[in-house]
Amino acid sequence: MADGRVRMLIDGEWVSAEAGGWITVDDPATEDIIGHVPAGGAADIDRAVTAAAAAFRDWRWCPADERAALLHRAADKTSEHWDVLLELLTREQGKPRPEQEEELEWSASPLRYYAELGRNNRGRVIPSGEPRTQLNLVLKEPYGVFGLIVPWNYPLLLLSWKLAPALAAGNAVVIKPSEYTSLITLEWIRRCFDHFPPGVVNVVTGTGPDAGEALVRHPDVRGVAMTGSVETGQRIAAVAAPMMKHLHLELGGKDAFVVAPDAAPASAVDALAYAALINTGQVCTSSERVYVPAHLRDGIAEGLREKLEGLRLGHGLDDSTDLGPLRAERFRTKVERHVADAVERGAKVVVGGARPQVPGRGYFYLPTVLVDVDHDMVIMNEETFGPTIPIMAYEDIGDAIDWVNGNAMGLGATLRSTEPATIKRFFEEVKVGTVWINDPLTDNLAGPFGGMRMTGGGRELGEEGLEAFSETKHVHWDFSDAPKDWWYPY
Numbered sequence: 001m002a003d004g005r006v007r008m009l010i011d012g013e014w015v016s017a018e019a020g021g022w023i024t025v026d027d028p029a030t031e032d033i034i035g036h037v038p039a040g041g042a043a044d045i046d047r048a049v050t051a052a053a054a055a056f057r058d059w060r061w062c063p064a065d066e067r068a069a070l071l072h073r074a075a076d077k078t079s080e081h082w083d084v085l086l087e088l089l090t091r092e093q094g095k096p097r098p099e100q101e102e103e104l105e106w107s108a109s110p111l112r113y114y115a116e117l118g119r120n121n122r123g124r125v126i127p128s129g130e131p132r133t134q135l136n137l138v139l140k141e142p143y144g145v146f147g148l149i150v151p152w153n154y155p156l157l158l159l160s161w162k163l164a165p166a167l168a169a170g171n172a173v174v175i176k177p178s179e180y181t182s183l184i185t186l187e188w189i190r191r192c193f194d195h196f197p198p199g200v201v202n203v204v205t206g207t208g209p210d211a212g213e214a215l216v217r218h219p220d221v222r223g224v225a226m227t228g229s230v231e232t233g234q235r236i237a238a239v240a241a242p243m244m245k246h247l248h249l250e251l252g253g254k255d256a257f258v259v260a261p262d263a264a265p266a267s268a269v270d271a272l273a274y275a276a277l278i279n280t281g282q283v284c285t286s287s288e289r290v291y292v293p294a295h296l297r298d299g300i301a302e303g304l305r306e307k308l309e310g311l312r313l314g315h316g317l318d319d320s321t322d323l324g325p326l327r328a329e330r331f332r333t334k335v336e337r338h339v340a341d342a343v344e345r346g347a348k349v350v351v352g353g354a355r356p357q358v359p360g361r362g363y364f365y366l367p368t369v370l371v372d373v374d375h376d377m378v379i380m381n382e383e384t385f386g387p388t389i390p391i392m393a394y395e396d397i398g399d400a401i402d403w404v405n406g407n408a409m410g411l412g413a414t415l416r417s418t419e420p421a422t423i424k425r426f427f428e429e430v431k432v433g434t435v436w437i438n439d440p441l442t443d444n445l446a447g448p449f450g451g452m453r454m455t456g457g458g459r460e461l462g463e464e465g466l467e468a469f470s471e472t473k474h475v476h477w478d479f480s481d482a483p484k485d486w487w488y489p490y
């Protein structure tokens with residue numbers, strides 16, 4: 001829109017919030033204001049859910065191959081509008097362009113994957129007690145209206161992991177994007193999903209406590225799929241519990257990166273820098289705590305120092321940028337708090353540990369390596385979500401495995417090793433949803449993604465990712481209406 005105010009989508013119409021307020025969106029690399037989105041609230045959520053419930057009545061009966069064609073078309077349109085989406089995604093979210101390209105690819109491919117998976121089956125036939133006269137069916141049905149609540153670190157990818165299977169399974173949806181990345185969400189939906197029937201896909205922007213919580217609370221929303229912090233997940237679970245809603249929660253992580261004694265230190269340094277710093281460490285599966293054999297510690301720390309000193313901070317649209325900013329000042333302050341606490345308790349800064357000394361704005365923070373850390377420090381326990389690499393030495397790999405499991409969250413873990421006995425022991429003993437051996441943070445559309453314990457237990461991608469948006473119904477069908485001899489009277 002010419003005035004920088006972008007409307008939200010309810011029932012096929014682009015509208016402002018009923019209460020009239022706006023949320024300002026900035027570019028995290030410059031702090032310049034780049035647009036405004038409606039500050040939606042309960043009234044807007046009610047309109048969107050009502051529209052979705054009405055649209056669902058027909059949408060649920062849309063043939064699976066037609067639904068598939070609509071999803072493939074959305075993927076085609078993502079390619080057609082690639083450049084404009086890429087620029088806005090980079091400007092609003094902050095990570096460098098090559099990482100944004102990867103995000104766009106990874107937002108389009110689930111549309112195709114679930115388009116096909118969604119028309120593959122609707123359940124199964126199971127053996128009946130009387131095989132000649134009865135039929136027993138296990139049906140997979142859509143829930144109805146699903147709420148999709150999304151964070152800002154991968155705003156389109158994490159939306160696609162929900163939106164594609166939710167639609168393929170026959171649900172209508174109301175999307176609540178993050179306040180920080182609502183512009184790109186609206187732009188993607190406007191350009192690439194405009195061929196869906198009105199009301200099947202709705203977007204209500206606004207804050208978590210206003211728009212998000214109203215969506216969770218709405219009685220006609222039967223399921224909520226949400227990615228975000230543990231605190232928000234706990235709040236959503238508490239609000240949804242009295243209504244027994246189906247919840248699908250993908251929450252925070254504190255992933256460990258373990259270097260085994262047999263690992264080559266030089267390539268471990270390269271893998272670790274990638275695993276900890278991609279998206280400036282703002283990945284739920286970022287390596288946030290590192291366990292290395294004592295004899296390799298100094299070499300790895302020194303290798304990281306050399307590597308990190310050569311990385312260039314800048315705007316994501318600048319081709320020379322390796323690392324973008326943090327998404328907001330409050331996230332930078334949190335990183336500073338974690339580093340300060342570690343230093344106060346005896347950690348040593350090998351490199352970084354501060355804001356960059358260059359003039360200019362933006363929420364930048366230097367990539368940072370710390371040694372002499374321990375588990376009493378906040379940085380080894382709570383999610384930092386920033387460019388920090390705290391390294392702790394172990395004598396016995398059994399200790400490192402215990403430490404991996406010592407955190408309340410259980411999203412992922414990485415091991416560097418080529419020693420089969422160590423690898424098997426590691427992947428069997430760690431309590432996390434994804435284990436990466438040597439190749440950290442690589443996803444697979446067919447591989448379920450999610451965490452254990454406080455990370456929430458939801459699974460996206462794979463067959464599990466479609467199952468999450470389908471309810472199970474058992475049908476027992478007897479062809480005869482004759483009375484049974486076990487009915488009353490006995």
Ligand code: NAD
Pocket residue numbers: 149150151152153154158176177178179206207208209211212213214216226227228229230231232233235236250251252253283284285383385411450451455
């Ligand atoms: P957040 O929890 O602050 O917000 C996530 C979404 O929830 C936003 O859309 C927000 O508006 C909404 N929300 C906030 N309060 C709400 C409420 N009371 N009711 C309903 N909705 C509410 O998280 P964030 O800062 O946007 O994202 C970062 C977090 O997401 C990190 O903790 C990260 O680990 C996690 N994350 C997890 C995964 C995963 O797959 N497990 C992936 C990416 C990010």
